[in-house]
Amino acid sequence: MSAAAPARVPLGKAVNAGLRKALADDDKVILMGEDIGKLGGVFRITDGLQAEFGDKRVIDTPLAESGIIGTAVGLAFRGYRPVCEIQFDGFIYPAFDQIVSQVAKLHHRTAGAVKMPITIRVPFGGGIGAVEHHSESPEGYFAATAGLRVVSCSNAADAYTMIQQAIASDDPVLFFEPKRRYWEKGEADFAALDAAEAYPLHKARVVRPGTDVTLLVYGPLVTTGLQAAKVAAEEGRSIEVVDLRSISPLDMDTIADSVRRTGRLVIAHEAPVFMGVGAEIAARVSTECFYHLEAPIRRVGGFAIPYPPAKLEQHFLPDVDRILDAVDHTFTD
Amino acid sequence: MSDLDEIVQLVTIAGERHIHPDFSTYVDDVDMADIRKLYEDMVVVRRLDAEATALQRQGQLGLWAPLLGQEAAQIGSARALEADDFAFPSYREHAVAYCRGVQLKELMPFWRGTSLSGWDPNKYNMATPAIIIGAQTLHAAGYGMGVNFDGANSAVITYFGDGATSQGDVAEAMGFAASFAAPVVFFCQNNQWAISEPVTLQTKAQISHRGHGYGMPTVRVDGNDVLAVLAVTRAALELAREGGGPTFIEAVTYRRGPHTTSDDPTRYRTAEDEAEWIRRDPIERIRLLLESAGALSEGDVKAIGDHADAAAAELRRGCLELEDPPAMSIFDDAYAEPHSLIDAERREYAAYLDTLDA
Numbered sequence: 001m002s003a004a005a006p007a008r009v010p011l012g013k014a015v016n017a018g019l020r021k022a023l024a025d026d027d028k029v030i031l032m033g034e035d036i037g038k039l040g041g042v043f044r045i046t047d048g049l050q051a052e053f054g055d056k057r058v059i060d061t062p063l064a065e066s067g068i069i070g071t072a073v074g075l076a077f078r079g080y081r082p083v084c085e086i087q088f089d090g091f092i093y094p095a096f097d098q099i100v101s102q103v104a105k106l107h108h109r110t111a112g113a114v115k116m117p118i119t120i121r122v123p124f125g126g127g128i129g130a131v132e133h134h135s136e137s138p139e140g141y142f143a144a145t146a147g148l149r150v151v152s153c154s155n156a157a158d159a160y161t162m163i164q165q166a167i168a169s170d171d172p173v174l175f176f177e178p179k180r181r182y183w184e185k186g187e188a189d190f191a192a193l194d195a196a197e198a199y200p201l202h203k204a205r206v207v208r209p210g211t212d213v214t215l216l217v218y219g220p221l222v223t224t225g226l227q228a229a230k231v232a233a234e235e236g237r238s239i240e241v242v243d244l245r246s247i248s249p250l251d252m253d254t255i256a257d258s259v260r261r262t263g264r265l266v267i268a269h270e271a272p273v274f275m276g277v278g279a280e281i282a283a284r285v286s287t288e289c290f291y292h293l294e295a296p297i298r299r300v301g302g303f304a305i306p307y308p309p310a311k312l313e314q315h316f317l318p319d320v321d322r323i324l325d326a327v328d329h330t331f332t333d
Numbered sequence: 334m335s336d337l338d339e340i341v342q343l344v345t346i347a348g349e350r351h352i353h354p355d356f357s358t359y360v361d362d363v364d365m366a367d368i369r370k371l372y373e374d375m376v377v378v379r380r381l382d383a384e385a386t387a388l389q390r391q392g393q394l395g396l397w398a399p400l401l402g403q404e405a406a407q408i409g410s411a412r413a414l415e416a417d418d419f420a421f422p423s424y425r426e427h428a429v430a431y432c433r434g435v436q437l438k439e440l441m442p443f444w445r446g447t448s449l450s451g452w453d454p455n456k457y458n459m460a461t462p463a464i465i466i467g468a469q470t471l472h473a474a475g476y477g478m479g480v481n482f483d484g485a486n487s488a489v490i491t492y493f494g495d496g497a498t499s500q501g502d503v504a505e506a507m508g509f510a511a512s513f514a515a516p517v518v519f520f521c522q523n524n525q526w527a528i529s530e531p532v533t534l535q536t537k538a539q540i541s542h543r544g545h546g547y548g549m550p551t552v553r554v555d556g557n558d559v560l561a562v563l564a565v566t567r568a569a570l571e572l573a574r575e576g577g578g579p580t581f582i583e584a585v586t587y588r589r590g591p592h593t594t595s596d597d598p599t600r601y602r603t604a605e606d607e608a609e610w611i612r613r614d615p616i617e618r619i620r621l622l623l624e625s626a627g628a629l630s631e632g633d634v635k636a637i638g639d640h641a642d643a644a645a646a647e648l649r650r651g652c653l654e655l656e657d658p659p660a661m662s663i664f665d666d667a668y669a670e671p672h673s674l675i676d677a678e679r680r681e682y683a684a685y686l687d688t689l690d691a
Contacts, residue, residue, distance in 0.1 A: 030482070056482050062512055067471060067505035074475020077419070077460070078483070082475075098502070101465050102472070105449075110461060112666040113453040146667050170669035202673065249673040 006189035012182030014156035015045050017190050018163035023053050026081065029167055032059040032068055033085030042087055043123055043182055065095035072118050073102050081117045083167055089124040090133030103172045104147030118172045123179035125220045125270050126317055129310040136307055137271035142174045143248040150247040151201060152176040154222035156186035157193060164195035178220035204251040206258060210240030213264035213327050216255065216281065218244035221268050221318060228323040239327060247277055255281065256288045263294035264330040268318045273301040295333045298326040340585060341565055342555040346613055348621025359564040365628035371412065371559045372619045373637045375404040378428040379616065380641035384648050389594040393652055394444040398425045402589035405615030406522045408432060409562025410490065413570055417487040419476055421469040424462035426492050433457040437644060438651025447655045467493055467500035470519065474506040477515030488573040490518040496527025498543050499535045507547040516573030518566060519544060519581045522556060524588035529601040544581020556586030557615040660686060
């Protein structure tokens with residue numbers, strides 16, 4: 001590796017670096033969650049931060065998800081910018097009421113007098129062979145709630161800047177981290193990455209240009225989507241891979257622009273397809289791009305079942321073959 | 334702090350002063366003129382409450398949550414607060430809002446439906462009504478943690494009912510506050526009823542025991558005794574400011590009206606029960622106390638009544654003067670920063686409305 005080449009760092013380390021930068025830049029930023037202090041979080045995403053910033057900035061909380069979010073609301077009233085860690089996706093439901101009834105609504109309820117700059121970090125998704133409640137994709141519930149912003153990073157550089165952008169936002173942000181990609185390395189030169197000047201938080205990005213079909217993915221499935229595009233290219237088919245990045249708001253400009261160029265759309269996510277994020281996007285694309293579509297929009301995702309046991313999860317999670325099967329359908333339907 | 338089963342009382346139903354070994358000293362500075370002011374507060378908020386109830390019956394408010402019977406619990410606790418303390422109420426704390434200086438016209442928009450709130454929480458250091466039961470107690474705990482992180486010397490009070498103590502959020506709030514020594518006073522108005530459910534359905538234990546399980550001092554106070562409530566709340570706030578962490582106060586009182594104007598308490602409680610609590614009226618005992626001390630003349634009573642009537646008239650005027658907000662304001666403040674979906678929906682709905690005008 002030459003001295004000038006950016007370092008290749010795991011996504012999880014990039015989130016850690018982004019949190020460290022946010023803590024250093026603004027003393028109103030505080031982290032709170034279960035086991036995030038001495039342990040550094042069960043995924044070690046907050047590793048070393050309590051030692052560096054102290055237990056008033058990086059707070060181990062009681063084992064109470066509603067309490068974590070509800071006290072963050074009070075801290076926001078006091079002028080703090082709490083960053084809450086929910087240990088696993090399936091553990092967020094006890095906090096659901098505080099998130100959708102309080103965090104999401106207090107700015108609107110107080111006619112803008114009280115801001116809720118709360119970031120809620122959620123390691124989400126499957127593929128790590130976990131037991132139940134540890135592999136879910138609940139992003140759709142939150143995207144359906146006005147007042148919340150919902151984003152998901154997919155690579156180290158984005159993880160580093162997006163977490164800082166989320167924390168800097170005066171709105172509450174659900175920050176979904178693809179837990180099975182925590183160890184996946186990507187190029188990220190932290191010294192050169194300025195969150196304020198980085199790619200905007202709510203903009204989708206074409207991560208692989210293509211001409212035949214648009215494949216829309218986010219979070220853990222961006223890697224899968226890129227793999228699928230590579231395989232397709234070997235077979236002579238050009239897939240344009242778009243990393244959605246932001247689920248609420250949606251960057252419809254980037255999505256529609258891509259679909260108008262390719263004429264076909266496949267949307268893949270781990271959450272069940274029924275009533276999922278893909279359904280919203282499909283409806284909007286069919287309205288905005290109806291006369292550009294060469295085929296019905298296809299969705300690939302989880303089935304309408306509870307997340308299966310680990311030994312069966314490969315059937316539930318969209319993989320390269322299922323995605324390519326959906327792509328093929330857009331040429332034969 | 335005190336025996337868990339004891340009820341702290343400083344003024345009897347007959348208007349006689351009690352001395353309490355732990356709490357009387359907290360109101361040593363309160364003279365008859367101050368007590369007359371507390372009396373006036375209670376008379377005014379009872380009058381305001383009656384006016385708001387009438388406004389609802391006349392179709393001017395969508396709903397109202399009457400506080401009749403709880404005047405002493407709210408006035409006594411709220412008058413214990415300093416300006417830099419912060420209150421997180423439920424939706425019945427109109428008297429607390431009154432004491433915090435919230436303008437009377439600002440009490441109305443929430444209930445009339447012209448706004449989701451009436452006032453700026455930062456202006457009065459009091460959050461606007463919380464409808465989800467018990468949710469605000471966690472906000473108080475978090476705010477109190479922030480007070481500690483700031484090294485500040487203020488305290489926090491949160492109001493909730495006996496029913497709320499069944500909620501997980503209240504349990505979590507007490508856990509957080511106790512673990513982090515947050516300067517929070519958990520002020521439970523045990524008004525005996527959670528809509529139609531009696532307090533005995535919420536717990537087999539005494540409500541004040543709830544705090545004990547979290548290792549915090551607990552006090553059970555006669556919620557219809559404004560002086561006792563003032564004393565115990567001052568004690569709890571002082572402890573909080575000194576770094577002593579949270580206190581749980583159970584103010585034993587009674588909601589004499591309905592839960593809200595949509596409720597019908599005749600379906601679930603007896604006239605005898607209500608009569609007993611009329612006998613324990615919070616205003617009457619202070620009137621007897623003041624009169625026996627020669628501190629309440631007929632002229633005083635009339636002046637206080639006139640003040641209450643004027644406040645009620647101001648409340649009514651403030652209510653009737655509220656205008657429906659412009660249609661496009663529904664999109665305001667959903668987010669603090671621009672949001673493309675909101676921007677798009679605002680544009681589309683504005684265009685639609687324009688077609689109706691054309």
